[in-house]
Amino acid sequence: MDSNTTIRALAALAQEHRLAVFRLLVQAGEAGLPAGAIAEAVGVPASSMSFHLAQLSHAGLIRQRRQSRSLIYSADYAAMGGLMAYLTENCCGGQSCAPKVEAAPLGCC
Amino acid sequence: MDSNTTIRALAALAQEHRLAVFRLLVQAGEAGLPAGAIAEAVGVPASSMSFHLAQLSHAGLIRQRRQSRSLIYSADYAAMGGLMAYLTENCCGGQSCAPKVEAAPLGCC
DNA sequence: TCGATGATTCGATAAATATGGAAATATAGA
DNA sequence: TCTATATTTCCATATTTATCGAATCATCGA
Known part of the structure; x- marks a missing residue:
């Protein structure tokens, strides 16, 4: 991942509603969720949500x-x-920025 | 870290010059760098850099x-x-989003 | 083919962010 | 105290981003 891609991804997540959407979709897993359900869950009109979904998608x-x-x-x-x-x-430099996870998730390191 | 703090941090890094600054400062380590040197290294006028440093600082x-x-x-x-x-x-859900680092950095997991 | 449903695109507007020169502030040395 | 240096703050402006109703597009079932 290059720095431009990184910036797009960071910008996509750096917004209240979009961060909420992404967290929701992570929870939903591979099955995912339809746009309407996402809009309702987050409490945003459909057209606004469509805009945010496009941002996340573009990223x-x-x-x-x-x-x-x-x-x-x-x-x-x-x-x-x-x-x-x-x-x-x-x-993160030489320092470890990796959080100290109590129980290391599967596949970690 | 709560979601608002997270959004501020993501937004702070989601900008070309600021991401460059942060990477530079990570490389510089604890010693850090003076504002002027940062501005010169990134190629941005002092007043603009001051604005970006304030954003990163506020985050x-x-x-x-x-x-x-x-x-x-x-x-x-x-x-x-x-x-x-x-x-x-x-x-990252149940899935591991942790990157597969070839040689795991010190202190990882 | 028609109507209903789920979603996007359009368009206008509001709000936040980025830019950079000029002026102001803080510190140090002569 | 005066001057030079390092940096920030102020200000005006340009650009990008967010919002949401209305119109449009795609799909399905009758």
């Missing part, structure tokens, strides 16, 4: 697929991993 | 100390760690 952090009339959005874990990798490598 | 990502006539800025590793912790806990 590569979420995926879109059609299921009948609904557009289902889901988190792209690999992209998030790429962002974490960039920050770890470029913004 | 808690960097520290300021005076040394004679110079104001020395340095990265706050703990704040960056807090951001990483928030993202790991809230935006």
